[in-house]
Amino acid sequence: MTEMSPPGWHTDPGYTGTGPVQERWWDGSQWTDQLRMPPAAVRRRRVRIGVGVTAGVVVLAAIAGGVLLLTDDSGGSKNAASDVVSPTPGAPGGRQGEGGRDGSGGGGRSPAPDQQQPLQPPAEDGYVTDMISGVSLPVPDGWKGQSAAVGASVSTGTYACPADATQKCERGGVFAAPAQALKNTAKTAEAAAKADIAVNAKESYGGKAYGAITSHQQLKSEPVTVAGQKGYVVRWKVVTKSGDDGYVQSLVLPSPHSADMLVVVRSGFDISPKAPALSVMDEITKGIKASSGGGSEAGQTA
Numbered sequence: 001m002t003e004m005s006p007p008g009w010h011t012d013p014g015y016t017g018t019g020p021v022q023e024r025w026w027d028g029s030q031w032t033d034q035l036r037m038p039p040a041a042v043r044r045r046r047v048r049i050g051v052g053v054t055a056g057v058v059v060l061a062a063i064a065g066g067v068l069l070l071t072d073d074s075g076g077s078k079n080a081a082s083d084v085v086s087p088t089p090g091a092p093g094g095r096q097g098e099g100g101r102d103g104s105g106g107g108g109r110s111p112a113p114d115q116q117q118p119l120q121p122p123a124e125d126g127y128v129t130d131m132i133s134g135v136s137l138p139v140p141d142g143w144k145g146q147s148a149a150v151g152a153s154v155s156t157g158t159y160a161c162p163a164d165a166t167q168k169c170e171r172g173g174v175f176a177a178p179a180q181a182l183k184n185t186a187k188t189a190e191a192a193a194k195a196d197i198a199v200n201a202k203e204s205y206g207g208k209a210y211g212a213i214t215s216h217q218q219l220k221s222e223p224v225t226v227a228g229q230k231g232y233v234v235r236w237k238v239v240t241k242s243g244d245d246g247y248v249q250s251l252v253l254p255s256p257h258s259a260d261m262l263v264v265v266r267s268g269f270d271i272s273p274k275a276p277a278l279s280v281m282d283e284i285t286k287g288i289k290a291s292s293g294g295g296s297e298a299g300q301t302a
Helices: 189-205 278-287
Strands: 008-011 023-026 031-036 127-130 135-138 144-146 152-155 158-160 168-170 172-178 213-226 229-240 245-255 258-271
Touching: 127 144, 127 152, 127 172, 135 152, 135 172, 135 258, 135 278, 172 278, 189 213, 189 229, 189 245, 189 258, 213 245, 213 278, 245 278, 258 278
Parallel strands: none
Antiparallel strands: 008 023, 023 031, 127 135, 144 152, 152 172, 158 168, 172 258, 213 229, 229 245, 245 258
16 A cells, blocks of 8 residues: 555455455555454455465454354465465454554544444464454464454464465464354354364365475364364374475364354474464463453344
8 A cells, every 4th residue: 555545445455364354444644453354255265274274254244242243265266466465463353452553542533434443353472362262372482363243363474384285374373263254153062063074174284385294194073162162173294295284273162252163273383493383272272262252142232
């Protein structure tokens, strides 16, 4: 954007490629802290990451009454915006509590248009929040985190994928989103986790990024209590044709704020000296908690 560009909503320049794409308000001279979900699905090439989450657009359309309308899968052509823009360094969760793109304060900004204000996840040091799911993920030291109205992620830095250097992979990452956003219609945490693990593995280490998965070994499939909720976790070790092998995990739990909503937490770690230890995946899992604000009721109107 240039200072000559008129005010308006544009694809967030701080989008990391993980989770749903949001739009940020340009006031004519700088980026503000106003975010919203796009009013219509916008396709963009997703970044290949260890977490393997489909970074399709999740559209919040009828939150009054707690209904979540979703979605579009990834693929398709590139958006006009650049593929990957690193978020401005700062508190976990991106720039939710900061000023403009340059870190300045909020004085003198042009107001956003008169329309429904976007949901803003609560800022909490050391955590990122999926506002609709009602869960917060801990951000390990040195990792990047991003909160959103729908979806939250923590991840390591990117590197060129081993089998396709035009794509970006990550050594490790974790992503949370409502099961519906991932088109997982299972009714129980166990069924949802067992259905998700193969999808997680394929999107993390299948296809061109790692030259496909040649085999896998199940390491665990068991009930687990996370964020005070009785969920279920499945973990695989996958062997790839090119590059590092990896660990993938699909954890599903009921939302702490909405018992009838299932939340999927996908994890993916490379098996490499450069990747985080598997114990970090366990630490993140144990550190997941109910968010201080949010859940499906967060978007209801009075």
